[in-house]
Amino acid sequence: MNRKVYLFALLLTLIAAASISAKVFYGGHAVSQEYSRHLWRINITMRIKGKGSRAKVRLTLPKNTERQTIYNEHFENDEMVFYVRERPDTNRIGFWRSELLESSKTLQYTFSAQLKSLVYDLPQNLELVADPFKTFPVDFHRWLEPSEFIQSKDRSIKRHFKKVIGRERKTAVVIRKIFDFVRGEVHYKTERRSKDAKETLKKLVANCGGQARLFCALSRAAGIPSRLAGGIILTAGVKNITHVWVENYVGGRWIPFDVVNNHYALIPNHYLELYRGDYYLFKYVGLSKFEYFFLIDVENMPPVDNRWSLYALPIHFQAFAKVLLLIPVGAFVVAFFRSVVGVPTYGTFGPILLALAFQEISIGVGFFFLSAVVFTGWTLRKILDHLKILVIPRLAIILTMVVISVLVMMVVGSYFGQKNILYISLFPMIIITWTIERFSVTQIEDGTPVAFQTSLGTMAVAAAAYYVMRIHAVRIYLFAFPEILLMIMAVLLILGRYTGIRIFELWRFREFNRLKGKTSL
């Protein structure tokens, strides 16, 4: 019997291992050989507070380009309406909106990015074009015309342009001269608001935005299509500073220039591009407070380029798949606790569902609600016992009363301004109220102490499952290699033939030790 089980477990493990290694070596899960590859995990958190009117927040989202790959995206929308607008040739924009927003919300956007550094060669012989509006197609005109903050046709800009460039016609030299001029003349100073190009030229003191605009204006004055690019310079930790640099269209490609950090025709591997053009990263209406920060960390899983993997799913289905993948993990934890440790729980699925519910509301709130619900159910049962009511209607009454008490809690919380109590979504609430049924049934069958013990056991196992499910590596690797589920099954098979003593049984049979000295045995 055991040999068959072990063989089967081994077979499952081998299949999983073969599939994983096939994926790693041939299936697009390969770690690219790029030397200057960098992996980052970035979290953008926005804390907003509404004014009691319609509210809207927009954030430009990073796009995949030749040097950056965005993957494992995850949105936490705090129950606001969320959608992504994706059109070719513009920025990708995420919108959050709410018809009536009064309270505080926390919006989060988490993603991983694989970045490369790129060094460009400027074609040395290329000359400036005489009539750029005719040479470049219509799409490029917006990168040539002056704009609100990049006044490339302004008199002072033109005058300086003549002074800097003179009669030079070689594009590479012109860009170098503009770069050296801005770098040499304008001093860096952090500012609350970036200056426009004209202002920068007048004051000669500016932050990255002002310097980039000036560089961009001078380039456009020279007839080179030029645009701003914005993003974050990635360093592990928390920050809220964005960065702006310029891209010039030379010889058929966009070449980056960062005046402030002296990156000439190159982009380092810790520059994350979030948007192109003279935009703001965030825009919002109807808010009384808006705070944001970036939480940047190192990622350890490379992006996957495999049509036959879970990564190929649309992004919101990915979130769903991630939750599904956690269920077997939870089941494994429960199986371990039940058959190796011997903790009593309400079934196998109960603790898993509770752990999933805890993922949505925090574990503290979950425990509070669970205790409140169990306590209400317990007191109610004591009262109902006197009325001699049939079991199933009695359970229904208890369930109804629990729902009523949850509603009362919500109304009371809202009256006292504790609005966060309202944001508990339906799923965790249902699961928590469901435990009352199991509680009552156990109470009838095995008595109140056992019911409380089992509740405690369920809570403890649910907490353990919750913490295992929260491990970042577990989520990431399961999603990348769902074959791990086969391995979990293999371990469960072996656990299914585990015939050792449960840890709780050591306690139950502890009295055996007292007999050691006695001869009556």
Next chain:
Amino acid sequence: MICFNPRKKYGLLGMNQRNGWYTLIKNPRKLYPLVDDKLKTKQLLEANQLPSPELYFSINFNFELKFMREIKFLKEFVIKPARGAEGRGILVLVDKVGNKWKKAGGALLSMEDIEYHVSNVLAGLYSLGGLDDQAFIEYRVRSHVIFRPVAFQGVPDIRVIMYRGVPLMCMLRLPTKESDGRANLHQGAVGTGLDMLEGVTLGGVHHSLLIDKHPDTQMPIAGIRIPFWKNILETAVKTFDVFKLGYIGIDFVIDQILGPLILELNARPGLSIQLANREGLLPRLQIVDSFGPGIEELPWKKRLEISREMLHKVKG
């Protein structure tokens, strides 16, 4: 205080091993309903001339509740759910006082109260998994006088664990105040190990603590000689020929008038019997297995001999 390998040291059988090696393999799934449904068990026992408390009548559906009026002719009886586990839902009525019946604990119940209890039974309140259930009304067993000093209110019962048709280990279960007259160790009854050769009680266990005296009556529980002991073992061995379950617990009661009766069978007998006997089950299981295959087919007398031989081996 805690030994970390009690399996090796005392031959302790754990829950996992019992489920994985014994109940799962020796007890075919299709035979479970015979044991889980006490009504079926009782019918099968009666059909095979094995002693059990007499069945008065059963109530299978809610509309049959009106037949409950029959009980007004009864002075004492027991109401049981057919699929109740661990002694749940058993109502023992010991006397009739006017229009009411007296419970074992002394409380008086009216006809309405009893009907409510039966309808709860039918709704599956006490059944395994909450399925709809049947209730039946049977003869109330009156405990043998010898147990009077060590039993509180209820009827003590004798559990015989049978492995492949061979009596393996026995214990006497004594109800306590805490267990509310029920002889179930989980509910606080006392378990007492038995010397199977003599039928004499050894020390006891109460809530996984070893004890020498009954917690309510304070009488010593060791040294009681079980009446009809040979008879009990013989009946147990014969019962195996009817219920072909390889690992089973048979619960006997000893009635004042009728002698030993089979109360119920349990396909998942508990493990506390090891504490009560101060001995692990594993060595005995291994000795029985060492007699080789085909033990199940032997005549009952032969199997009793194997049991005796096994006991001598364990002792020696």
